[in-house]
Amino acid sequence: MTTATTPVRTAQRPSAPAVRARRKRPSLRKRLELVLLLGPALLVFAGFVLVPIGIAAFYSLFQWNGFGPLDRFIGLDNYVDAFTGTVFQGAIVHNLIIAGLSIVVQLPLSIGLAMLLNRKLRGRAVLRALVFAPYVLSEAITAVIWVLMLQPNGFADQVLKGAGLGGLVHQWLADPGIVLYTMFAVITWKYIGFGIILLLAGLQGVPAELREAAALDGASAWQTTRHVVLPLLGPTIRIWIFLSVIGSLQLFDVVWIMTLGGPANASATMATYLVDHGFKRYEFGFGSAVAVILFVICFVFALLYQRFALRRDTQGALTRMVS
């Protein structure tokens, strides 16, 4: 160890004091430039992202309707109320069900479709673009499209009947037992293209020689997939799971437009619960508590996931995911 580091140190020694001196007292001009360059971004970021979240934590300790004086300090009562309320408990469960279904249903579906589409099909470019189309549409448009399709005796029902599956027809958005799964289907329609495109990009990184080598060694198609392709897709899959769970926890737009969380809260999510209580009932203190809970859940998940799942995908995977 010492022999390896010593020459480097001696080599650096002459310049070290100079560097330190420059660091210690940056020129006025440089400091001015830094303020000029970083100031506006920090101001906007702090003012509209960090501070509001901090303020939410503060408001959450009060009973407050958002208008009068902020004088009814109630400590953690809002949190207790939220966690002991059956509607919010249900909302958390709904978020978890959506997240779980995404991993169990959407992920294998995306992987399978990506593998099938990862061939030299004719018209592949057009196909990819079309698969991606629902992802580009806003959640609002997606929700409206599906409200219209799922109307009683509407398009979806008629198609099912036409296919001889009339027995499957349900009150898709009005039946509390079904509505959450309807939401999941709509979400799948919207986001599956994203998964497929992501995984297709991941498959590009699987060298064809590896598969051919496996095939030459007598591996079956399934064995090649299981032991060569899937492990190499690992980083892509782990990022997908991360994005998908965070998205599931924050689910709002589609549900709000399609059902407002109903009927009878059967499709309520933490976010619809938050908006319902905050903006419809003017329970700003309570709504803020819900916001903090949602934030903590996302944050803890992100940290744990980063620590245990993303760790192996080179350093800083959390930041790499979008870069």
Place this chain on the structure above:
Amino acid sequence: MRSRRFGLSMGYLAAIVVLGVTVVPLLFVVLGGFRTNAQINNDPAGLPGPWVTDNYASVLGSSAFWTFLGNSAVIAVIATVVAVGLGSMAGYALSRYQFKGREALYTLFTLGLLFPLTVATLPLYLWLRQLGMLESFWGVAIPEAAFSLPVTVVILRPFMHAIPGELEDAAVLDGASRLGFFWRILLPLSAPALTTVGVLAFVTSWNAYLLPLLVFNDSAHFTLPLGVATFQSQYSQDTARVLAFTALSMIPALAFFVLAERRIVGGLTGSVKG
């Protein structure tokens, strides 16, 4: 050989299924706009017969659609310009300046990736009310830009960092200041990354629903997503017209995607390839 052909036909089968599931709802909307309510009620899954253009004509002839479209465009442009402008300045400082607390600041921005807008909406709403920014385009665009900043900085910093230091040295030798180097050399060289973050910020703003929902009460200020949702609940009996309205609302997003596909897909998948 045989298995390869089998695989290929499975591929085509998958393609057809995926296409059907993806495209049929879109076709339902577009074609539904060419039908009458009577046609839709009698045969929800049928084709137009005869084709009517009244629905599309009435939507295109009303001011609402164009107002929403214009509002969305103005807000998305402001949000994009602010996010890319401030983000590239911060990215420059964080990638090519040595100073104390640089990594801490960068970490602060990356943490922003985890902050969902939903969490901040309640205080954000009160904050905007206090600043008198309710019913204002800025009240939507600036927070959207703020929430786009983390992605912008996280993409731009490594990109700018990778631009060779020799270029900077040469520019300095030629008499350029650091800001001159930023403006005349670094920004043009960063064009691909700037386009990616610009497209991401634009799409995020264009599709946003919750923030405009809270900030705007006056329908003259509505954005397209807000307008579509409101139109649907307002004219729920007039399905054909809602379908035409929705179909027209899809066009900008789809057109934009066709133009910017590479940037969108590249921005989303770029990192994960490794």
